[in-house]
Amino acid sequence: MKLGIVGLPNVGKSTLFNAITHAGAESANYPFCTIEPNVGVVAVPDERLNKLSEISKSKKVVPTAIEFYDIAGLVRGASKGEGLGNKFLSHIREVEAIVHVVRCFENVDVVHVDGNIDPIRDIETINMELMLSDLELLERRLEKTQKAAKGDKSLATEVELIQKALKTIEEGKSIRTLELNEEEDSLVKSFNLLSSKPIIYVSNVSEDDLVNGGTNQYVEKVREFAATENAEVVVVSAAIEEEISQLDPEERVEFLNDLGLEQSGLDKLIQASYTLLGLISFITTGEIETRAWTIKRGTLAPQAAGKIHSDIERGFIRAEVIAYNDLMAVGGSMATAKEKGLLRIEGKDYEMKDGDVVHFRFNV
Numbered sequence: 001m002k003l004g005i006v007g008l009p010n011v012g013k014s015t016l017f018n019a020i021t022h023a024g025a026e027s028a029n030y031p032f033c034t035i036e037p038n039v040g041v042v043a044v045p046d047e048r049l050n051k052l053s054e055i056s057k058s059k060k061v062v063p064t065a066i067e068f069y070d071i072a073g074l075v076r077g078a079s080k081g082e083g084l085g086n087k088f089l090s091h092i093r094e095v096e097a098i099v100h101v102v103r104c105f106e107n108v109d110v111v112h113v114d115g116n117i118d119p120i121r122d123i124e125t126i127n128m129e130l131m132l133s134d135l136e137l138l139e140r141r142l143e144k145t146q147k148a149a150k151g152d153k154s155l156a157t158e159v160e161l162i163q164k165a166l167k168t169i170e171e172g173k174s175i176r177t178l179e180l181n182e183e184e185d186s187l188v189k190s191f192n193l194l195s196s197k198p199i200i201y202v203s204n205v206s207e208d209d210l211v212n213g214g215t216n217q218y219v220e221k222v223r224e225f226a227a228t229e230n231a232e233v234v235v236v237s238a239a240i241e242e243e244i245s246q247l248d249p250e251e252r253v254e255f256l257n258d259l260g261l262e263q264s265g266l267d268k269l270i271q272a273s274y275t276l277l278g279l280i281s282f283i284t285t286g287e288i289e290t291r292a293w294t295i296k297r298g299t300l301a302p303q304a305a306g307k308i309h310s311d312i313e314r315g316f317i318r319a320e321v322i323a324y325n326d327l328m329a330v331g332g333s334m335a336t337a338k339e340k341g342l343l344r345i346e347g348k349d350y351e352m353k354d355g356d357v358v359h360f361r362f363n364v
Helices: 013-021 048-056 083-094 119-149 152-170 184-189 207-211 215-226 238-244 249-259 265-277 301-308 309-314 324-329 333-340
Strands: 002-005 040-045 061-062 066-070 095-105 200-203 232-236 277-284 289-296 316-323 345-346 356-362
Touching: 002 013, 002 083, 013 040, 013 066, 013 238, 013 324, 048 061, 048 277, 048 289, 048 324, 066 277, 066 301, 083 119, 095 119, 095 215, 119 152, 119 184, 152 184, 152 249, 200 215, 200 265, 207 238, 215 232, 215 238, 215 345, 232 265, 232 316, 238 265, 289 301, 301 309, 301 316, 301 356, 309 316, 309 356, 316 324, 324 356
Parallel strands: 002 066, 002 095, 061 289, 095 200, 200 232, 277 356
Antiparallel strands: 040 066, 277 289, 316 345, 316 356
């Protein structure tokens, strides 16, 4: 899973990236200090793995991971090449979803590229550049498809869809706001439009605001805007996340408790990312390793097995499955789980659930 962190210069993108990936991306207080996208891989925290590892006496624990791309700050005119914009836009095209960091804090020592704090203006600046890039792409595609449709009537649907997408952009709306049926959605995804990508808005607030309820007038404005796109808002303090990243696991828990926080911004962002992209995890466990595997919600057992190895999918016979909570309820004893009928034998039509602990049987 690849997520691109975007936003205007000096909103806290690289500070947040540094914190959640320990990658050390430069975060100097001036525009365009990040030229190439920094890529960091962060392990998805999952306490279920440690508990299962203890039960199985696993030699190692392998969590699933998310790739974060720290993409340099966009500015007005990026779609026309301003501020190295075309290069940055091409980086966004490579990710599956966008994490749009919005500045929701006051700090006279950190300059704003537009001179003052206005999160909605900032959001609209970024979204407009993405839409303008899409507009150019769609206009070229429409011209090409209309010509081809003269000899191929099956392309009429695509022409209509492109025209609908163009109308949406002309109305100042992102493609992600379009209501599409399954066929249209699949076709739009093939266009790889920037403003169609799923998005999470990250409101970056001060430490004081975070510990005092995680909201302020700017955050509320972001929430109102996000609601128009049916998008989620995650409130973080990039400064706090950077402090947390320097601590060991036990110190992190104590630090969060002292601040009155139940979880870190990273945890909230990962949860929101999984929901946004419709992802779940299943788990395999044994003496060699306990490992989490990420799949799309709705994935059937054979395809889930294919995440481990294509041979397992091809030779799939059955899946021996137990829900994590059910296994914990019997003290982690697989024998007891079998006696109580909690361990299920599932076939090719079984739809995997989040937290399934599974062992696949297959022909070699």
